[in-house]
Amino acid sequence: MSEYSTTAKDWFGLGPRGTPARDGGMPAFIADTKDWVVRAETVMDEHPGIQPRLQRTLQRYVDDLWLYVNNIAPGPEEPYDDAAWNDSLVAYGGPLRICQELGVRW
Structure with a gap:
């Protein structure tokens, strides 16, 4: 969780959506997110119950x-992108x- 928090903060720190820096960082952010999703699901599968x-x-x-990074595209943020990201924050x-x-911090 800590690792992905850093990934997200770094990408959001590149500036607003639609800027060259943020759009340029999008491919790495998408790849890093997809990789983290697979690894997180592997850990969850290893610990049923x-x-x-x-x-x-x-x-x-x-x-x-996963939904967020499979729908985002360079350029201005679409309303459903913002909704997907905000929903992830609630979850x-x-x-x-x-x-x-439980005393576990990240």
Whole structure:
């Protein structure tokens, strides 16, 4: 989770959508996100039976990220891009809260 937070912050830090820097960084961001999604799902598959809410919200977060990077394109942000990203942030709150309660921080 910490790794992907850094990936996202770095890409968003390139500037607003539609700028040359942000559009130029998009291919790497997409590739890094897809790679992280596969690795996150592998870890989840290796640990069946985890706390149900953690599993559901983490899967929702991973799915939202996958949807986001499979729909974004260079240029100005589309309304559904913003909605997909915001939905991923809501889902992120599940794993964040559950892990914090267990003393796991990132």
